[in-house]
Amino acid sequence: RAKALGRNNYQHYTAEMSARTHDRLQMQEQLRQALANHEFRLVYQPQVDLATETINGVEALVRWEHPMMGLVSPAQFIPLAEETGLIVPIGDWVLHEACKQNKAWQRAGMPPLTVSVNVSAHQFLHEEWVARVAHALEESGLDPRYLELELTESLIMRDLDAAVATMKELQRMGVRLSIDDFGTGYSSLSALKHFPIVRLKIDQSFVRGLPHDEDDSAIVTGIISLARRLNLDVIAEGVETVDQLDFLLDNDCHEIQGYLFSRPLPADQLNALLRERSTWSRNVVATDRHR
Ligand code: C2E
Ligand code: MG
Ligand code: MG
Ligand code: MG
Numbered sequence: 574r575a576k577a578l579g580r581n582n583y584q585h586y587t588a589e590m591s592a593r594t595h596d597r598l599q600m601q602e603q604l605r606q607a608l609a610n611h612e613f614r615l616v617y618q619p620q621v622d623l624a625t626e627t628i629n630g631v632e633a634l635v636r637w638e639h640p641m642m643g644l645v646s647p648a649q650f651i652p653l654a655e656e657t658g659l660i661v662p663i664g665d666w667v668l669h670e671a672c673k674q675n676k677a678w679q680r681a682g683m684p685p686l687t688v689s690v691n692v693s694a695h696q697f698l699h700e701e702w703v704a705r706v707a708h709a710l711e712e713s714g715l716d717p718r719y720l721e722l723e724l725t726e727s728l729i730m731r732d733l734d735a736a737v738a739t740m741k742e743l744q745r746m747g748v749r750l751s752i753d754d755f756g757t758g759y760s761s762l763s764a765l766k767h768f769p770i771v772r773l774k775i776d777q778s779f780v781r782g783l784p785h786d787e788d789d790s791a792i793v794t795g796i797i798s799l800a801r802r803l804n805l806d807v808i809a810e811g812v813e814t815v816d817q818l819d820f821l822l823d824n825d826c827h828e829i830q831g832y833l834f835s836r837p838l839p840a841d842q843l844n845a846l847l848r849e850r851s852t853w854s855r856n857v858v859a860t861d862r863h864r
Contacts (some may be wrong), residue, residue, distance in 0.1 A: 580762060582600050583822040592743075594797065597653065600650070600653055601653060601657050601659070601809060603639070603661065604650060604653065604654055604657070604659050604663070604718075607637055607639070607732050608662055608663060609661070609665065611639075611652070612637055612638050612639060612640070613635055613636070613637055613638070613663065613666060613667070614635070614636045614638050614644055614839070615633045615634065615635060615636070615667065615671060615674065615839075615840070616633075616634050616636055616837035616839055617631040617632065617633055617634070617668050617674070617688070617838060617839075617840060617843050618631060618632045618634060618830055618835060618836065618837035618838070619631055619830070619834060619835045619836060619843070619846065620632065620687075620689070620808060620828050620829070620830045621828060621829050621834050622646075622827065622828050623821070623822060623826065623828060623829060624827070628686065628846070628847060629686060629687065629828070630686050630687035630688065630689060630721070631675075631686055631687075631688055631689070631691065631835070631843065632688075632689040632691075632723070632830065633646045633667060633670075633671040633674075633688055633690050634647065634665035634691070635647050635651075635663070635691075635745065636698055636759055637650055640644045646815075651693070654693075655693050655694070655695055657682075658693045658695060660693045660696060661695060661696055663701055664692065664693060664695075665696075665698040665705055665709075667690060667691075668690055668705070668706065668709045669709045669712065669713065671690050672688070672709045672710060672712070672713035672715040672720060673712075673713045674687075674688070674811070675688040675713075675719055675720070676713045676714050676715045677840075678844075678847065679719075681844075682804070683847050683848075685716075685719055686847075687717065687718075687719050687720070687721050687749060688720060688721065689718060689719065689721040689722070689723050689751065689754065690721070690722055690723065691723045692723060692724055692728070692851075693728070694725075694727070694728040695729055697724065697728055697736070697739065698728075698731065698732065698736075698796055702739065703742050703743060703746070704745070706720075706722070706743065706748060709832055710746075710748075716747075717746050717748045718745035718747050718748075718749065719745075720748050720749065721748070721749035721750070721751055721771075721772070722743065722748060722749070722750050723751050723752075723753040724740075724750060724751070724752060724753065724770075725752070725753050725754055725758055725776065726752060726754075726757070726758020726760035727751060727758045727759060729752075729759065729760060729764075729768070730759050730760055730764070733764060737767055737768065737769075740769050740770070741769055743769075744769040746795040748835075749771045749772070750768070750770045750771060751767060751770055751771060751772040751773065751774055751806075752765075752768070752770055752773050752774065753774045753776075754774065754776040754810075755773040755774055755775055755776060755796060756766050756775065756776050756779055756792060757776045757778065758795055762799075765803070767802070770805065771805060771806060772800075772805055772807065772808060773796060773799075773800045773805055773806070773807050773808075774807075774808050774809075774810050774830075775796050775797075775807065775808065775809045775810060775826075776810060776811075776825050777811025777831075778794050778811075779792045779796075780793065780809050780810060780811045780812055780817055780821075780831070781811065781813075783816070783817045783820045784816050784817065784819070784820035785829070786829050788828075790820070793809070793820075793821075793824070793826075794824050797824055797825060797826050800827075801825070806827050806828065807820050807827050807828070808826070808827060808828035808829065808830055809826050809828070809829050809830070809831070810830050810831065811830075811832075812830065812831030812832075812833045812834070813831055813833050814833060815833070817831075817833070818833060
């Protein structure tokens with residue numbers, strides 16, 4: 574019986590495996606076509622400076638508008654794009670589009686914003702990476718100081734020396750660098766000291782437990798004071814509630830990003846928000862929430 578069961582499991586397993594391989598190959602092919610068919614879109618999520626209560630940056634987040642499946646979230650295709658290397662051309666498109674859009678906002682007379690772009694290991698460790706960034710800046714005409722590249726600790730730790738060298742080249746070009754999902758990776762504090770970065774992004778998994786979870790509260794206040802002592806900006810991701818915002822204000826966090834203020838929006842919808850940017854205040858958000 575055990576043998577039969579084993580065999581069944583085995584058959585089941587291989588059937589499932591080949592189905593999965595098939596799915597992956599299909600998805601891979603679709604991703605390739607998506608690039609050619611211009612099916613990728615960017616949405617932009619505002620980043621709010623808590624001292625001035627203004628939007629001082631936006632994070633560009635990729636979406637795939639699949640003709641049949643509708644909007645596909647990056648969690649569903651970035652990992653495969655990473656594995657297959659397709660992230661390099663996709664990421665290139667993201668970078669060019671984000672720079673062009675930011676320049677367009679500036680040309681339209683909006684106060685200048687920083688646009689943050691997520692970077693995958695595959696892109697960052699590519700030998701042409703720095704040249705690709707330079708090209709996106711040149712083609713768009715965007716001043717490098719309005720571009721921020723979000724790196725993760727795991728990306729940097731894959732090849733610490735090479736990563737720091739590349740980071741320094743980008744810094745010399747005038748591009749801003751930050752660490753995304755900070756606290757979830759493996760970088761040591763002694764390595765952090767050598768990174769030419771301007772900002773830490775506190776991972777949303779720590780923000781979620783604020784203000785009641787004691788561990789999350791300790792981690793978040795720890796990251797904020799570390800950032801302040803290292804002269805780095807610090808932004809909390811995934812801020813959804815007024816209680817979380819209050820905790821972050823009380824603990825001197827510089828900036829927030831999250832659904833409480835705004836979801837990621839297409840560029841045209843963000844325009845309206847940017848025009849009203851001076852009118853935002855903590856009270857406005859709080860009132861909205863209780864309405
Ligand atoms: P991330 O860079 O950490 O981006 C933040 C994610 O949190 C985004 O998910 C955003 O929509 C979501 N988020 C923002 N505020 C809130 C909130 O208040 N609550 C909750 N629950 N979530 C919030 P998204 O857009 O689905 O992106 C997921 C991840 O995919 C990103 O995490 C990033 O790692 C990756 N990604 C997105 N766009 C790109 C890209 O262009 N290139 C690369 N390489 N990766 C990307
Ligand atoms: Mg990010
Ligand atoms: Mg993040
Ligand atoms: Mg992430």
